[in-house]
Amino acid sequence: MTRKSNSFEKLFKGVPNVALEGFPAGEVAEILRVPMWRLQKFIDSPQYKFSPKGKLGKGQGSRRVFTREDIYRVALAARLVEDGFAARFVGSILEEFEDHDFNESHDREGRVLSPPGSLGLFRGAGGPKLKFFDSKRPPKFGEQDSPYYVLNIHKVTETVDKRIARLKK
Secondary structure, eight states: OOOOTTHHHHHTTTOOOOOOOSEEHHHHHHHHTOOHHHHHHHHHOTTTTOOOSEEESSSTTOEEEEOHHHHHHHHHHHHHHHTTOOHHHHHHHHHHGGGOOGGGGBOTTSOBSSOOOEEEEEEETTEEEEEEEOTTSOOOTTSTTOOSEEEEHHHHHHHHHHHHHHHHO
8 A cells, every 4th residue: 555655744744843863774874884784783783782872762663863973883893894803802892982982072063173092902811902092193013012903993983974974965
């Protein structure tokens, strides 16, 4: 059964528009340039330990709404997976970001004020060690106690910010 496209509009005629803060899953997939199934995997897989902060409605069929910070987290996960890291390891790295507030480094318009830094993976006796450091002064490769992997978080968030700005135009 097909319905006229304006039947939805008639149902809510006279109801004021509500501005929703956040981004629906389709826009997030577009911003991150990942297929919807991949975004769904980041959200649903317990290995990534990720869940968007916002949700519209309750129960089955409710829509997920992503904050800018949520998008940054998924972007970091996507980048780490692209670089060959396993889902469980990526999830453990994302847990380290629970205490980091990406939003502190943005102004009201969402522009980056200062780089949130970089992350480095270092070899440790019990496995990889994650350390954060200033993006402007990364440790050098090849020196003693140098990282074997470095990811500039600022570049990841900057790319997301640019794509959000293009999407809003």
